[in-house]
Amino acid sequence: MNHPSLVRRLIAKDLMLQRWPLTLYFVVGLVSLYLLSINASAPFHTAAVLLMSMVIVTGAHLVFSTLVNERSEQTLVFVLSLPVTFRQYSHAKVCANLIGYLAVWLPLVGGMVLVIHSQAQIPNGLTVYAVILMLELLAAFVLVLSAALVTESLVWVIVLITTTNIGVSIFMHWLSSVPGINAHMNAPQAIWNQTALVIIGAELLIVLACLAATYVVQARKRDFL
Amino acid sequence: MTELAFSMQGVSRRFEHFHLRDINLALPDGGVMGLIGPNGAGKSTIIRLLMGLMAADAGQIEVLRQTIPSRQGNARRDIGYVSEDLRLYKNATLGWHMDFVQSVFPEQWDVAYAEKLLTSFDLVKAQKLRGFSHGQRVKAGLLLVLARHPRLLVLDEPTTGLDPVARKEVLNELIPILADEQRSILFSSHNTQDVEQLSDVITFIDRGALVSSDDKENYLEGWRRLRVQSDQAIEIDERIRDVLQIGRTATLTIQGFDNDLKARLERDGVSIQAVERMSLEEVFVAEVEAKRRGAPS
Numbered sequence: 305m306n307h308p309s310l311v312r313r314l315i316a317k318d319l320m321l322q323r324w325p326l327t328l329y330f331v332v333g334l335v336s337l338y339l340l341s342i343n344a345s346a347p348f349h350t351a352a353v354l355l356m357s358m359v360i361v362t363g364a365h366l367v368f369s370t371l372v373n374e375r376s377e378q379t380l381v382f383v384l385s386l387p388v389t390f391r392q393y394s395h396a397k398v399c400a401n402l403i404g405y406l407a408v409w410l411p412l413v414g415g416m417v418l419v420i421h422s423q424a425q426i427p428n429g430l431t432v433y434a435v436i437l438m439l440e441l442l443a444a445f446v447l448v449l450s451a452a453l454v455t456e457s458l459v460w461v462i463v464l465i466t467t468t469n470i471g472v473s474i475f476m477h478w479l480s481s482v483p484g485i486n487a488h489m490n491a492p493q494a495i496w497n498q499t500a501l502v503i504i505g506a507e508l509l510i511v512l513a514c515l516a517a518t519y520v521v522q523a524r525k526r527d528f529l
Numbered sequence: 530m531t532e533l534a535f536s537m538q539g540v541s542r543r544f545e546h547f548h549l550r551d552i553n554l555a556l557p558d559g560g561v562m563g564l565i566g567p568n569g570a571g572k573s574t575i576i577r578l579l580m581g582l583m584a585a586d587a588g589q590i591e592v593l594r595q596t597i598p599s600r601q602g603n604a605r606r607d608i609g610y611v612s613e614d615l616r617l618y619k620n621a622t623l624g625w626h627m628d629f630v631q632s633v634f635p636e637q638w639d640v641a642y643a644e645k646l647l648t649s650f651d652l653v654k655a656q657k658l659r660g661f662s663h664g665q666r667v668k669a670g671l672l673l674v675l676a677r678h679p680r681l682l683v684l685d686e687p688t689t690g691l692d693p694v695a696r697k698e699v700l701n702e703l704i705p706i707l708a709d710e711q712r713s714i715l716f717s718s719h720n721t722q723d724v725e726q727l728s729d730v731i732t733f734i735d736r737g738a739l740v741s742s743d744d745k746e747n748y749l750e751g752w753r754r755l756r757v758q759s760d761q762a763i764e765i766d767e768r769i770r771d772v773l774q775i776g777r778t779a780t781l782t783i784q785g786f787d788n789d790l791k792a793r794l795e796r797d798g799v800s801i802q803a804v805e806r807m808s809l810e811e812v813f814v815a816e817v818e819a820k821r822r823g824a825p826s
Contacts (some may be wrong), residue, residue: 313629313633317629321620321621378616379616379618381612382618384580385580385605385615386605387602388605389601390600414585524585526583526598527584528581528583
């Protein structure tokens with residue numbers, strides 16, 4: 305079996321084992337999108353919290369199940385008995401986690417944008433704020449994923465998940481106070497101004513930096529176990 | 530020239546509280562080596578180094594003609610690795626695991642043999658691993674490895690924690706493999722009975738260092754326990770490896786007992802009452818104690 309094929313098998317294995325929890329989070333996310341479309345304050349706020357929660361839970365579940373538990377439950381030994389190098393293993397883990405996460409994140413973000421644009425009671429200007437917020441969740445997930453791979457530590461993963469979750473509230477508060485964002489949140493059209501693009505650029509840069517650092521550190525490791 | 534299943538030359542690895550030092554080991558193709566040592570002796574470290582799961586600080590390692598760790602992926606294609614701490618995915622069935630391993634090794638996987646192993650190990654394909662006992666888990670791990678006919682089988686304490694019935698089932702499945710001269714086995718255990726049953730070559734390891742490595746028969750033939758009577762204190766030397774003396778009665782542990790030694794003892798006024806064979810476990814303990822005392826080998 306050639307290397308790409310083995311990596312694909314490892315990715316498929318992780319996605320296969322996580323398919324039911326991911327489906328559940330996705331379905332609850334869809335329910336939250338439905339609630340988002342109801343023209344009332346309480347369901348709207350409930351839906352917003354539920355939507356973000358499902359995205360956060362998806363990331364935490366993936367990292368715990370595919371990385372932390374694989375080590376603590378010693379299934380890692382089984383994987384390492386296969387003809388896989390550490391680099392391939394790390395690559396497979398990054399890909400499986402990103403694919404699993406994006407499989408939930410992308411449709412929910414897409415659905416969220418659709419709901420915002422299709423509902424007259426929700427100003428389209430909110431799209432920018434919402435997309436930046438969802439990108440922050442993506443960046444936080446990649447940070448936790450990288451830390452889980454690099455540190456191989458349950459404690460570090462818990463600390464980072466807790467910190468990034470607390471950080472969401474702080475980030476939301478900060479983002480809504482940025483004049484370039486705040487001024488257009490209730491606008492009838494989404495305004496992708498320079499402020500928004502800089503923040504989005506920074507978020508994507510964090511994602512890329514975390515992934516690059518992960519590959520560099522993993523390539524230098526001497527021990528699997 | 531005999532091809533080697535694996536070789537380690539001057540291999541060392543230091544950890545905070547443990548130092549594996551200057552390991553020189555080789556196993557010819559088709560050989561069966563038993564690695565015996567107390568818990569924490571370094572057996573698992575040697576195996577992990579061979580598997581490329583950790584890197585050595587010094588020395589060279591080759592497994593199936595592949596340099597480790599740089600070519601570990603290639604080597605592991607033909608290695609079947611089962612360790613006592615190997616676990617399978619508890620929410621998946623054994624059948625799922627079999628399909629997965631078959632997908633990784635489509636050309637090597639032997640469907641008929643896998644089915645035969647299912648029966649002889651009394652395992653249920655549709656059962657989730659969550660419900661498996663420790664013995665069933667070990668047998669499942671062995672099934673997944675044996676069904677792809679690896680050229681080198683690396684078994685790290687596979688019988689540890691098994692009940693006598695499960696242990697016999699596992700050993701029974703390994704015995705036919707021993708007859709295959711193309712397949713080599715490295716078998717680590719602190720249970721000397723299992724190792725004695727399976728191995729041609731025995732390697733003793735203690736506190737991170739190689740104590741000795743030799744053919745099983747050489748150990749069993751080379752060591753004797755002597756029950757003797759002597760008026761004088763008997764001294765330890767390069768062949769009398771241990772002396773337990775109470776009054777006139779003494780028990781000697783001898784390496785390399787022969788007529789010359791017998792004559793020498795009798796000349797020294799030692800009356801030999803009995804000459805007994807020693808088990809592999811007793812030989813191991815004697816070797817380790819001699820090594821720890823710093824006795825000449």
